[in-house]
Amino acid sequence: MHFTSETSSNGVIERNFTLDEITGVLWSPTSATVGAPLLLFGHAGGMHKKAPGLVASALHSVTTYGFAVAAIDAPGHGDRSRDLQDQQWVEAIHRARAAVEPIAAIGIDYNMSLAERAVPEWQATLDALQALPEIGAEAPVGYGGMTLGVVTGLMLTAVESRIAALSIGGVFVHDALIEAARKITVPVEYRIPWDEDEIDHAAAIALFDAFGSTDKAMHAHPGRHNQVPEYERDSSVRFFARHLGRAADTASD
């Protein structure tokens, strides 16, 4: 893991890094504590490691709870070059959108391909992060994500025992996700954007029911997946604080 830049603002250190082909970013408090929880954030499809909502949640997590937060670009996203097959998928999605046709089928194949490649990348990233003296191997780890980041997160959590809590929202449901969810037993907080035309409510609830976790919560919120209310972002960070063992400095409970 090579840090390529470091800036500091309002109590948060932001460091960009590379790890082989992976491009990522790590946010941590200037007054970092070894062993504080580490959150891995998976961005939505078409976005990148510094998507505005992701950054807002990351900064809130760092400044309010003292967490460290890492995000990496999915293959072909953000600072990474896109290969020919990914380019063809993206063009197919653009064509479907322009023709006002459903994109779910194309999106599912594309996201599954990206997630399969991203899982070992996240595992290598987690290895490297845990080797940093300011994080360490004892830090409890949570994963948060949206859309593509949910697909990656479910595939990752199903095979990676270091992920101890999962907060996700907004995804097309398909069989491979249901299968992954059945293997997951860690606490889950799952958000459904109730006004998203392309998300079928019954399928979304079937995913919730599939999780093997006994401690699982579902939140249906108004709006679409890119209109997550601020109180839901806050709920997600509170969820991680409950399960990863770091109380908020300023929270009332």
Added chain:
Amino acid sequence: MHFTSETSSNGVIERNFTLDEITGVLWSPTSATVGAPLLLFGHAGGMHKKAPGLVASALHSVTTYGFAVAAIDAPGHGDRSRDLQDQQWVEAIHRARAAVEPIAAIGIDYNMSLAERAVPEWQATLDALQALPEIGAEAPVGYGGMTLGVVTGLMLTAVESRIAALSIGGVFVHDALIEAARKITVPVEYRIPWDEDEIDHAAAIALFDAFGSTDKAMHAHPGRHNQVPEYERDSSVRFFARHLGRAADTASD
């Protein structure tokens, strides 16, 4: 409205009151502000105005947010005598429980009868509370309730324009509730105890869909209706704070 007792502890004044046949309680901060939000809490079936969960939420609302909170006993509950017909319903429910038979049908009739009587009682109570100088007619009003308290709350909110926000959880769904929900347009936060055997998930979600509110959220939580997680109680108070306009003194957002 006659106050029959007053005690004070940890910054909260608790006053029992009577209003004709109604028996109730009002919690308010010792450092009360005129016009601070007022919450009306409807207790669950078989419980009373000082049910432990209700009291815990009330004290949290008063001490953390400076709200006033009122609760009244449903007809035949708590400090109120039970009439012959209510007694027969209660006995029928006990017989069904003992025989491990479903109680939903009996419970629905009984709860609807109680709710029809409780609506004018809540309206009279609200009139009396708003006439108190320490509350006043400008205080924004929210309603929170569980099981029987949900039935009463939906019937009340459908006809009472002073209720500006509704936080409810755990109820048998039936047609009259769906009809009431269609008339409700204020913000709603609705909790479904996902592990409650007697609550059908699809029916519970149909009630959520029926609300006329554009700003509505649903939370499925683990456990039964009498196992509401503490973070859900806190979420409910935060919901009221967002919609009734009083920021927490100590909350981080």
